[in-house]
Amino acid sequence: MFNNLVEYLDSIRARDPAPRSRWEILLYPGVLALAMHRVSHWLYDGGLYFLARMVNHFSRALTAIDIHPGATIGRHLFIDHGFVTIGETAEIGDNVTIYPCVTLGGTNPANGIAGKRHPTLRNDVIVGSGAQILGPIVIGERARIGANAVVTDDVPEGATMVGFKARSTLVSVEQWLREFVPYGTPCKEPCEPADANRIDELEQQLAMLKADLDALRAASKAEAGSVRRTEANG
Known part of the structure; x- marks a missing residue:
């Protein structure tokens, strides 16, 4: 368990130049929110919905990050700062990075059946500040969602999406991606031809x-x- 924690903290340090030590990362609101979500999700799976909500509300008050107890989250999620909302049926893969003021929101089912309402983010996705990803859509592996983009359709693997309504930049990720790219949006490449x-x-x-x-x-x-x-x- 200790080794898993160290590995998680190191994964955040690799994506964020600010911390000077692992101890500092332990105080990050995203780390605290994720830890409390693990507890609330365990309670939720056990049918203890009221207790799960209590943990969720305490976490939101403490960190300004609202993760529904029902959301499924993989390994090494990094939420950089707060004001992030993650809905009940959202699914997040491994090594996903989410910047401030992001919403993984749902849509109102036309048939009145709850079901899957929130997005699925595959492994290594980066979501820029203020982005809104809405509905039961799939964001492919290594996709980048630019700041303030509004995404309502599936995003293919490796695509970079910008704008309102979000559109692909047509810049192939493989052409410029060598390592982790902060904020999800390429800065040295043209966004459009x-x-x-x-x-x-x-x-x-x-x-x-x-x-x-x-x-x-x-x-x-x-x-x-x-x-x-x-x-x-x-």
Whole structure:
């Protein structure tokens, strides 16, 4: 058990440059929230739902991280800071990293049956700050969800998703991924292929609009001058 704890703390240290020791990591809210979730999930599986909820509410008050007791979580989950919500039927694989203000939320079943309502995150997924992953969708292994992305469809393995509604950046993970990439979004690679022709077209349209505006202003000044001269002669 001690070796498993050390391995978990080292996995966090490999993904976060801030801590100076394993002791410091033990105080991380994400670590405390996950430890209490293990207890609440054990109670939940045993049918002790009220006690499970009590542990859950205490954990949320202490860490600002709300993990439903029913959520299934694998090994080495790293929740970096708080304000994260993980729903009842969410499933999280191994070595997943979640940054602040992320929601693994559910959708309202149209048939009124509870069932699977929350996302499934495969191994080694990274979810950037503020991302919202909604519904019973699957996020493939090594996928990256960019900051503030809203994901409502399945994400293929190795894809990087950005935007609202999230779309693939079309940047192959294998081209740039060598080690862990913080925050889930590549910073040195273009998020989308540049469209030079479209940019040139927009610049031409802008120039035409400016020319039309200048012509209208000149015509308006000429008309105002003509009116003033007519009034003066009259």
